[in-house]
Amino acid sequence: MRSLLLLLLGLLPTLALAQLPALMPVPSSIKTGTGQLKVDASFTVAITGHREPRMERSVQIFLNDLRRQAGMLPLDMSIVDGPSATLTIHSVTGTKDVQELGEDESYQLEITSNGAKLDAPATLGVMRGLQTFLQLVQTGSNGFIIPAVSIQDAPRFPWRGLMIDVSRHFMPVEVLKRNLDGMAAVKMNVFHWHLSDNQGFRVESKKFPKLHQLGSDGLFYTQDEIRDVIAYARERGIRVVPEFDMPGHATSWFVGYPELASGPGPYQIERHWGVFDPAMDPTRDSTYKFLDEFIGEMAKLFPDQFFHIGGDEVNGKEWDANPKIQEFKRAHGLSSNEDLQAYFNKHVQSIVAKHKKIMLGWDEILRPELPNDIVIQSWRGPESLAQAARQGYRGLLSHGYYLDLMWSAERHYRNEPLSGDAANLTPEQQKHILGGEACMWAEFIAPETIDSRVWPRNAAVAERLWSAQTVTDIPSMYQRMAFISHRLDWLGLTHNSSYTPMLHRITGTEDIAAVRVLTDAVEPVKGYEREQLAIEPPTSATPLNRVVDAARPESETSRRFSLMVDDFLRGNRNPELEAEIRRQLGIWHINDAALQPLFGMSFLLQEVQPLSQNLSAVSAAGLAALEYIDHAQSAPADWMNQQLGLVAQAQKPQAQLLLVVAPAIEKLIRAAASHN
């Protein structure tokens, strides 16, 4: 057996992917053998060792996924008894009634030309191993095959989550289910469900029905639907942690129950984005009585041992404006609103604990008043995570994993939970860092666009949290992520399939070639710029149908172009490389002419007209730069400065989009001028 180190280091980027397993996340250990296992319609699975309904169901789900991936039919492939099966599964123990943090997820997978063996201490490891199996299956010269391989695998962190905000824009159950399928494919194990916020309360409450009746615009999950999602997640080895944000981010509660709030009311569902004043009144017993009943109801509905109370971004304005609350603070020696919130959190924690749950909250809940078993989710940064760990609190990293900020997969991938302050923790303290969660905040996503914001970048976060800290090769990550991205199509995720229909809507015509060229070359603005750059404040009712909604968070076209330019400027004078750069610049250069007749016809296209002109202009500059370089002439400084001005102009946001191919062109221009 030879090591796959070469692949993992990305040193073989030109080798066809079908030759080597493109696993994501990378397993702990992988050794290739000789020969290959055929996976055809006669494929069978035998379950040996511990048996339980969840195991049977896992294998059925696996077979369905395998059939979809291979284009096979329900009559193909089956579960059998006995030793002749293609894949023999063995596990020692089953699963807990409610999946727990830290359950064993390890597995061993052995593929030879004679068959496959999947061994795991428990059902959960079998689930993870089956996902590896699916990623291994490839189209071969004689059928679908898996190259002989031996894999040992276990996760680095026990908490690998995705948070989805369903408050700012509601996401129907089918959207959640397909994303749970995607999470399972990359071995994530926690779905953090952000269920309430200022803009909507999304769960049916039988005890306090005005919560969903008045706080959701009719867009909420029934308790049956909640149970259905939890069961669906459980079948895929995923825990479901609910979050009910309090005492702030809670306007939607107050529409039906204004008595919970600190202000005079009345309240309406918030339509805008940001941090708002309304907050629960932490001084009244009735607040805690309400929360006790409510949390009691929800603690039964959501079986997971953790319960997220949010706790972020209380601006304190309603508290400051309420004389009774001011009086209460004085009477109780609470000198700041932070103290008052800590007082609130302590009460809420005792309620959560009474209902047999462990409290989880954002950074702000970290206060010495609270017991050590709570878990801190860090949106502020690794410092607060390290600080929590030093104080004996467990923590999760989410800072750096905010998918809504439109950063590159590389940036998320480089975001190491045990870096910065956390790198200096003792091994014992480091164990307090349970893992992390990617966060999909929903200000600018709709059911149509959420998948393209979560995927494929979420796979990079999943790998960071599963694979060894030493797995850091960026080209390898991108190569495997592209492969996994197409695999996710089989699960019904729409991050790829929604692109073309959105471009059709935007152009209003059949021919979308030119708008695709432009949209492929841009990215949405980063961080919180989209809201800042908006001409009118966006609301929950603002359509999300623009080019900025169709454009991918990370332009693969631009990434590849930049790599080619870097390669070329490092001295690679392969004529095919330069021809490819020239071809791409040529396409961009003439694209604006193709789009011109369409701008006047579509309001959704009009706003990107400056971008299109800029793309054409900077591409012309890039082509001219290549000419200088080809003729071994140094371009005049005047020319360079003029072109750099053009490029600088082109890099300004337009229509909340960035022309991300511009920096690579800038490099060509500078190289042309410095050419000797």
Add this chain to the structure above:
Amino acid sequence: MRSLLLLLLGLLPTLALAQLPALMPVPSSIKTGTGQLKVDASFTVAITGHREPRMERSVQIFLNDLRRQAGMLPLDMSIVDGPSATLTIHSVTGTKDVQELGEDESYQLEITSNGAKLDAPATLGVMRGLQTFLQLVQTGSNGFIIPAVSIQDAPRFPWRGLMIDVSRHFMPVEVLKRNLDGMAAVKMNVFHWHLSDNQGFRVESKKFPKLHQLGSDGLFYTQDEIRDVIAYARERGIRVVPEFDMPGHATSWFVGYPELASGPGPYQIERHWGVFDPAMDPTRDSTYKFLDEFIGEMAKLFPDQFFHIGGDEVNGKEWDANPKIQEFKRAHGLSSNEDLQAYFNKHVQSIVAKHKKIMLGWDEILRPELPNDIVIQSWRGPESLAQAARQGYRGLLSHGYYLDLMWSAERHYRNEPLSGDAANLTPEQQKHILGGEACMWAEFIAPETIDSRVWPRNAAVAERLWSAQTVTDIPSMYQRMAFISHRLDWLGLTHNSSYTPMLHRITGTEDIAAVRVLTDAVEPVKGYEREQLAIEPPTSATPLNRVVDAARPESETSRRFSLMVDDFLRGNRNPELEAEIRRQLGIWHINDAALQPLFGMSFLLQEVQPLSQNLSAVSAAGLAALEYIDHAQSAPADWMNQQLGLVAQAQKPQAQLLLVVAPAIEKLIRAAASHN
């Protein structure tokens, strides 16, 4: 107002589609006005006149569809009371409890810059008008708009159906629902559900549970699912007609109930395709007792007034081999198996009538013994339809509408129910021709591929059955069908979105550009050739994941190329036209080189290697032909003959595919040789 005649005649193919309504089916009367109606997030609908739950639901479905199409959100657009609504709906009466054949579907739609009015005698017409409204909405320069227009519309035929065979390959409920959405979009009103055949019995029967338990491989619809599909169809103005094929095509019944059959049994679910021997025993009272109970159960489950008993393709072999049946025939003076089947049908008809249903069956059931109220569905041709009409029977045309035969949309579109013998019927007799049904037989379709076999071609059938007989312009039909095809993406139909993932599976690599070029240029073989050309007999378990499954029934690339070549050879010497032909030939010519490295890596690609070589070779011939033509030389006869040999060779089926671009290239070659 000026007429849209120009569009309808297809004389403006180069005009951008967004400028003029691309309606399909074409309405009875359409007049454009001046100005346009804006359709934005503030869009509202008011329901006036007759109100019923089905109307409210229709409008909700409409708003959801409109939001999806426009990329809007649940908070956008609403139902309001009062006169200020953007769209005011008025209908006089509601719908029957069970939708009936011939209910009024007419409507009037008036769009001005101030608002829209939709008037219809009944709810069903409102539904049809709302679909027209959706097709009218387009991306404009200032927002989504509808150009001012006045439409009067009513269907030509009252029965416009799609039959889906779910026996040969089972189709899950979600597949049916998205196809019902598609049917509603093109105003079809009957879903004919072919529920049993030799290869599977797909309905839960509480009276005879062994039907689905032993006859379906576990792939059947529960009665709750059936009710759900019927309710879903009803909300979209679609009747659901069940078919239980008998006395032949019934092997799956006999697995659980061999006593129904004419042979000794035992029986197994049939895995192959074709006409098989097993048939019900028409001589036993117990057969009719069984059918009475069974039809009684199904007559309650399926509320439609029609009940389809199949009745096709009984080969009579089991009857001939059974001495008791031979004896029975002699004793009852039945001189042929056709007589025996008529005897059977007469009994079944009385059972169907007893359960208050009207019997429907394929051609073969037409016999003078049967009462005049039965309906004949013609798969044999217009002659039998005309024959039935002359005898006073009502009929449906399906001959010529078999979507599984992979014919062009044009061929289906030209298939006029009142042509041939039927054209000579008296007007009174013509009224007996109720319409027709497209048929999607399922030997070679799976849930992944059915949509691309039904759509967009089914829209051409829908137009033939809805629009006037004089609406026959082929270029206009293709132009509008392409537009509608993209619109269907919003409804979740996968005919477009499944293509890329299938090509990824076939190549096993990320780069699918070359395989797309090839697959775009081919079509599956026609008629029943796929089975005839199969090396091994295909079965229900044969994977449907090949290039022939990904290739579209009609290659749009090839169709457009042929049109360009025809235009060129008619004398259009526009240099852009020739350049475009040359460009396309160039892409095809070099494509084989790009595919070469991939053939050895994928078993799914290997079989199309000869096709790829042929595409390259004939394209080279085409390029050479253009050279002769450009230089005004006549190509030598030797050259021509050699090239024609090449083209003839290239037109032979390979991998059950046809290189459909070859005939246009042949024209270029012949033109080169005849050039003066």
